[in-house]
Structures are given as C-alpha cells and as structure tokens.
Amino acid sequence: MLLARLTEANGAPGQEGEVRDLIRAELEAHVDEIKTDALGNLIAIKNPDAPGPRVMLAAHMDEVALMIVGIESNGYLKFRPIGGVDPRVLVAKSVVVGAKKVPGVIGSKPIHLQKPAERERPFTIQELLIDIGAKTKEEAERLVKLGECAYFTTKYEEIGNGKIKAKALDDRVGCELAIRLLQEDVSFPLIAAFTVQEEVGLRGAGVATYQVKPDLALVLEGTTASDVPGTDEHKHATTVGAGPCITVIDRVSIPYPPLVQELFALADEEGIKVQVRRNTAGGTDAGRIQMSEEGVKVATIAVPCRYIHSPVSVMSKDDYEGAYKLVKSYLKRLQEREASN
Amino acid sequence: MEIKQVLRSLSEASGVSGYEHGLNSLVQENCPWADEIKTDKLGNVIMLKKGQGSGPRPKVMLAGHMDEIGLIITKIEKEGFLRFGTIGGFDQRVLLAQEVVVHGRKPLTGVIGAKPPHVQAAGEQSKAVSMEDLFIDVGFDSQAEAEEHVTVGDLVTMKRDVLDLQSSFMAGKSFDDRAGVAAIFECFKVLAKVSHDADVYGVATVQEEVGLRGAITSTYGIVPDIGIAIDVGFGDSPGLPESDTIKLGQGPGIAIGPHVHPKLHTRMVETAKEWNISFSSDPSPYPGGTDAYAIQVARAGVATILLSIPLRYMHTPIETLDYEDVRRTGRLMAMFIAGLDNDFVEGLTCF
Numbered sequence: 226m227l228l229a230r231l232t233e234a235n236g237a238p239g240q241e242g243e244v245r246d247l248i249r250a251e252l253e254a255h256v257d258e259i260k261t262d263a264l265g266n267l268i269a270i271k272n273p274d275a276p277g278p279r280v281m282l283a284a285h286m287d288e289v290a291l292m293i294v295g296i297e298s299n300g301y302l303k304f305r306p307i308g309g310v311d312p313r314v315l316v317a318k319s320v321v322v323g324a325k326k327v328p329g330v331i332g333s334k335p336i337h338l339q340k341p342a343e344r345e346r347p348f349t350i351q352e353l354l355i356d357i358g359a360k361t362k363e364e365a366e367r368l369v370k371l372g373e374c375a376y377f378t379t380k381y382e383e384i385g386n387g388k389i390k391a392k393a394l395d396d397r398v399g400c401e402l403a404i405r406l407l408q409e410d411v412s413f414p415l416i417a418a419f420t421v422q423e424e425v426g427l428r429g430a431g432v433a434t435y436q437v438k439p440d441l442a443l444v445l446e447g448t449t450a451s452d453v454p455g456t457d458e459h460k461h462a463t464t465v466g467a468g469p470c471i472t473v474i475d476r477v478s479i480p481y482p483p484l485v486q487e488l489f490a491l492a493d494e495e496g497i498k499v500q501v502r503r504n505t506a507g508g509t510d511a512g513r514i515q516m517s518e519e520g521v522k523v524a525t526i527a528v529p530c531r532y533i534h535s536p537v538s539v540m541s542k543d544d545y546e547g548a549y550k551l552v553k554s555y556l557k558r559l560q561e562r563e564a565s566n
Numbered sequence: 567m568e569i570k571q572v573l574r575s576l577s578e579a580s581g582v583s584g585y586e587h588g589l590n591s592l593v594q595e596n597c598p599w600a601d602e603i604k605t606d607k608l609g610n611v612i613m614l615k616k617g618q619g620s621g622p623r624p625k626v627m628l629a630g631h632m633d634e635i636g637l638i639i640t641k642i643e644k645e646g647f648l649r650f651g652t653i654g655g656f657d658q659r660v661l662l663a664q665e666v667v668v669h670g671r672k673p674l675t676g677v678i679g680a681k682p683p684h685v686q687a688a689g690e691q692s693k694a695v696s697m698e699d700l701f702i703d704v705g706f707d708s709q710a711e712a713e714e715h716v717t718v719g720d721l722v723t724m725k726r727d728v729l730d731l732q733s734s735f736m737a738g739k740s741f742d743d744r745a746g747v748a749a750i751f752e753c754f755k756v757l758a759k760v761s762h763d764a765d766v767y768g769v770a771t772v773q774e775e776v777g778l779r780g781a782i783t784s785t786y787g788i789v790p791d792i793g794i795a796i797d798v799g800f801g802d803s804p805g806l807p808e809s810d811t812i813k814l815g816q817g818p819g820i821a822i823g824p825h826v827h828p829k830l831h832t833r834m835v836e837t838a839k840e841w842n843i844s845f846s847s848d849p850s851p852y853p854g855g856t857d858a859y860a861i862q863v864a865r866a867g868v869a870t871i872l873l874s875i876p877l878r879y880m881h882t883p884i885e886t887l888d889y890e891d892v893r894r895t896g897r898l899m900a901m902f903i904a905g906l907d908n909d910f911v912e913g914l915t916c917f
Contacts, residue, residue, distance in 0.1 A: 385705015
C-alpha cells in the first residue's frame with residue numbers, strides 16, 4: 226500500500242528527499258510535467274495548457290523530526306525538535322538517524338533509581354539523548370553528521386475496526402490523496418503541489434503557489450483529533466470515524482466561504498459523511514496559498530488523526546476514503562461544468 | 567544458535583509475570599544441552615545438566631527470570647478505549663505514545679495515548695502525564711465492539727522489535743531478565759565441552775518482578791548447594807553516577823553484599839581472572855531486588871552469588887545491552903562450575 230511506504234519514508238522540514246523521490250516515481254507516468262523548485266517543492270501538472278480553471282491540490286511532504294545538534298564525548302547524540310514536538314512523547318522510543326539510517330534509542334533513567342517526585346516532572350529536551358551504541362565521539366561522527374535528523378521507526382499497520390496506525394500521517398495522508406486524485410481524468414489543468422517545510426512555518430506553499438498560479442486550491446491534510454478520554458466533547462476538534470473534516474476557519478486562513486458551502490452541499494448530495502473542523506487553532510498551507518499574489522480561493526479538507534506529532538498516530542480508513550470521494554466528486558463537478566461551457 | 571538470535575527471540579516473545587507459560591517452548595528449544603527439562607507448579611522451567619562422576623555431586627542452581635513487566639486492562643470505556651494498571655514497576659513517563667500488544671482473544675496492536683497538548687490547560691505540559699490519564703487505543707469505536715475482542719484482566723505487553731545498535735549493542739524490551747536466561751543457555755553450551763562434577767540446574771524463573779516468587783519455589787524443590795542468580799544491573803548512562811552503574815561491554819558485574827557468599831565471590835573473581843573474562847565489581851549494599859535474595863534464604867540457607875549483566879534504561883521498551891556481556895556471563899559461570907568440587911562446597915558452611 227502506498228500510504229505504508231509514504232509514512233515509513235522519512236522527511237524532516239528541508240530534508241524531504243526520500244518522500245519526494247517516492248512521490249515522483251509514483252506520478253511520473255501519469256502527468257504531463259513534473260518539476261522541483263529552489264526549495265524542493267515537487268509540482269506535478271496534468272494538462273498544463275488546457276483551457277479551464279487551474280486547480281491545485283496541495284499536501285506537504287515534511288514531518289516533524291529531531292535534528293542532531295551535538296555529539297557528546299561518550300558518543301551520545303544531542304537533538305532538538307524540528308517542528309512542534311512535545312518532549313514527553315520522546316522517552317523510551319527508537320529512532321533512525323540520518324542518511325545512513327543509524328538505529329538509536331532515546332533512553333531515560335531507570336525507575337529503580339528515581340525518587341517518586343521525579344516521575345511527576347517530564348524529561349526536558351536538554352536531558353534526553355539518542356544512544357546509537359557508539360562508544361566515543363569519533364565513532365558517532367563517522368555515522369552521523371550534525372544537522373541530520375532522527376525519525377521514529379513506527380511501522381504502518383491496520384488495527385481495530387478500519388483504523389491505521391503509522392507515523393507522519395500528518396501529512397502523508399494528504400500526499401497519498403493528491404497522488405490518487407491526480408490520476409483522475411479531467412480536461413482542465415490539474416496540478417498537485419507537494420510542499421516542503423510546512424511544519425516550520427508553511428514555508429514551501431507560498432513559493433509553489435506563485436509558480437502554479439492556481440484559480441482554486443484544495444489543501445489536503447491530516448489534522449488533529451482530540452476525541453479521547455479526558456477531553457470535553459466541545460474540544461474534540463475532529464472525531465475519528467465521522468468523515469473527513471472541512472475547515473471554516475483556522476489560525477491562518479478563512480477558506481473561501483462559497484467553496485466551503487459547495488463542498489458541504491456536495492457531500493450531502495453524494496451521501497458522504499463529513500464534519501466541520503471544530504477548532505480555530507492550527508494552521509495549514511492554505512494560509513500561504515490564499516495570500517499568493519492577488520489571492521486564491523482555497524478550501525482545506527482533512528483526515529482526522531489522533532496523536533499527531535508523536536511517534537504514532539491513528540486515523541480511520543473510512544475518513545480517508547470519504548476525503549477521496551469528496552474531492553473526486555468535486556473534480557467531476559468541475560469537469561461537468563467545463564463540458565457544458 | 568547465535569546468541570544475538572536467541573536474545574532477539576526471547577526479547578520479542580511475551581510473558582508478563584504470572585503468565586510466562588507462552589515462553590516455555592522457546593526456552594526448551596534454545597537449550598538442547600540439557601539432560602532433562604521440567605516445569606514446576608508455579609511455571610518455573612528447570613533445565614538439568616548432569617555432572618560427571620558417581621557422586622555425591624554438588625548441586626548448582628542458576629536462576630534468570632523470564633517474566634517481564636506489563637500492563638493489565640482494568641476498564642473498557644464507552645468509546646472503546648482501554649484503561650490499564652501495571653504489573654511490575656513502570657515509570658509513567660515512558661508509557662506515552664508507546665505501541666503495545668493487548669493479549670485479547672487474539673493479539674491486538676494498540677497505542678498508548680493521552681489528551682493532546684493543545685487541549686491541555688496552561689501548565690499541564692510542565693507535568694508528566696499521569697498513569698491514570700493514559701489509555702490504550704486499539705482502534706475500536708465503542709465499548710461493545712471492544713468487548714468482542716478484549717476483556718478486563720487481559721494482559722498487555724510492549725510492542726517492540728529488537729534494534730541492532732552499533733557494534734554488539736542491542737535495544738529492546740524484556741532483556742530484564744531474558745538476558746539472564748540467555749546467559750544460562752550460554753553456560754550450558756560451554757559446559758557441554760568441559761568436564762564438571764556438579765549437577766547444574768538452570769532455571770528460567772517466574773514472577774520475579776512481583777516478588778521473586780518463582781525463585782522461592784524452585785530453590786525449595788532443587789535444594790542447591792550453590793545458587794547463582796543472573797539478573798541485569800544498571801548500565802552506565804547519562805545522568806547516572808558512575809558509582810551506581812556498571813559499564814556495558816566490560817562483562818558482568820560480580821556483586822558483593824549481604825546476599826553474596828564471600829567465598830563464592832572470591833572464587834568467582836579468581837575464575838574470571840584465571841580465564842581472562844572481563845568483569846566489573848558491583849557493590850550492592852541492599853540485598854533485595856533479584857532472585858539471589860530469595861535463593862539465599864530457602865530451606866536451611868543457600869550459598870548465593872549474583873551476576874549482573876549491564877543494562878541501560880531498565881524497565882523501558884528500549885533496554886540496551888551488549889550481547890558480548892551475555893556471552894561472557896555464561897562462560898564465567900561455566901568455568902566457575904567446572905572448577906567446583908565437594909571440598910569447596912563443604913567449606914561454604916564453615917565461617
């Protein structure tokens with residue numbers, strides 16, 4: 226399954242190569258043009274010169290990761306998160322580091338040597354180290370370079386009732402959707418922008434949009450779901466299994482209201498279960514895309530994912546299929562509109 | 567049988583305290599050198615390698631515990647999430663975002679979750695997520711759906727494949743104390759090539775993590791002259807004082823303390839030096855926490871010693887060791903046993 230390969234590929238912000246190569250190989254045969262730009266965005270285009278609206282699908286390739294910032298004299302690696310990572314999720318996890326995929330673990334003091342009060346206080350990033358089993362700084366330096374990143378080793382697996390657990394579902398699920406949707410048969414220009422550096426400030430999307438010059442953009446995301454015990458229902462933001470969510474507003478964008486309304490109406494007509502994203506925080510590439518040049522109409526469609534930005538997140542296959550059907554129906558509608566013009 | 571492969575299969579197998587029976591066949595398969603293998607009523611697996619000569623032969627018991635710490639399901643929430651308690655000592659901070667196997671009607675992969683940071687109140691992120699706020703997500707949408715697969719009381723183990731680190735380091739779960747069990751195999755393997763008077767009982771003990779219970783019953787049954795417990799010791803790691811740890815890659819720690827018979831200690835150190843097996847000195851002011859504690863006070867008392875395999879990040883799913891240390895531990899025990907005779911054993915009660 227493509228999503229398995231996409232989530233098991235590694236791509237820190239600015240180091241998206243592995244993901245980019247995978248997507249390029251997947252799409253090359255299906256598009257008219259495929260190119261990269263100065264930041265590393267991958268832009269795949271169907272029907273570049275055809276009449277009709279230029280429609281852009283956008284998904285980011287990067288994931289949160291840990292950047293190696295120091296190598297200790299005893300061979301341990303110091304790191305800092307690149308993108309938002311709660312340090313509490315890092316303890317006692319395994320990682321692979323850098324181009325050589327050197328295996329390592331993030332260790333902690335054994336419980337036997339702790340005082341009970343210590344267990345109430347989270348480990349800080351400064352206290353945590355990656356142990357690759359190197360005995361000296363020199364040995365570690367032969368394997369790992371400063372600035373390389375460490376990634377979680379989580380394997381893709383289907384669990385429970387139609388759920389998927391994997392790392393980096395934010396936003397490889399969006400990448401997978403864009404790859405599949407780009408294979409739709411349309412006559413108008415359809416472009417997929419696989420963006421870089423979303424996790425460190427939506428850096429790639431503006432640059433990509435400037436080149437693509439879309440009339441309309443659909444941002445495909447994996448977004449947070451807080452539908453878990455201990456969270457009041459009004460704070461759930463999204464619910465896993467209740468269908469893909471459509472954003473009305475977030476911290477960086479107000480998606481184009483007529484487009485948002487059209488998507489809700491279309492979902493209703495097609496019998497696709499959808500939900501409103503019930504949280505105004507968080508930001509996606511839509512913020513940058515919307516502000517490109519003189520402005521672009523955008524909508525954000527996301528698959529709810531629990532435990533994002535941690536070693537392992539969980540989503541529903543039905544929500545994913547719902548997102549696929551919704552966008553596919555929308556593209557079909559655009560195609561019908563074009564045909565009648 | 568390659569030691570790495572033995573350690574890997576032992577580590578990746580499941581056997582929480584009291585529920586170790588799934589490991590029995592794995593233990594037996596990996597010990598072809600035993601003359602007899604039996605299990606006792608608590609589930610201890612006892613492997614006997616007979617000594618040469620007509621006897622009376624000294625009896626040596628080797629104990630490594632095969633149980634691992636784990637979790638137990640205590641409640642199924644209406645949304646299908648599972649609440650849990652612990653079996654053995656877990657730092658609550660290592661549990662968040664771990665993958666687990668819930669041993670329900672069939673094994674289920676789950677994820678330990680908590681409410682995400684952005685819905686936490688100000689200040690909550692500066693506290694560790696407490697055990698009672700954690701839950702297991704197995705991907706079911708309701709209590710009824712979950713109950714078709716999971717029952718309160720089902721056991722949970724960490725889901726973790728062994729990771730090969732640099733040189734001979736390995737990381738994984740349950741090396742505490744499956745590494746001790748692997749050291750017993752190594753000992754038997756060496757003993758198969760050398761002559762020894764003593765009858766050797768290698769015991770994969772049960773329920774160590776909840777109170778050394780398997781060592782109590784197995785020692786009573788075997789009535790050994792000498793007991794050697796093989797457990798893991800705190801490996802050198804950042805933030806731990808050197809005096810509390812033993813170094814990975816430098817062989818076992820030979821413990822000295824109230825639970826170690828002074829003559830056994832002297833003989834073990836001499837053996838290590840004679841055969842050029844590296845070791846660390848491991849002073850243990852408090853005698854508890856390992857099977858040695860139970861073996862020592864069985865029946866009329868047993869001369870006991872403890873060997874510690876250095877292990878980093880104990881009681882986490884990424885415990886890290888050097889497999890060469892496991893091999894060294896096995897070899898040291900074998901050479902120690904090969905050097906035993908009745909005179910030495912009789913001297914153990916003379917203070």
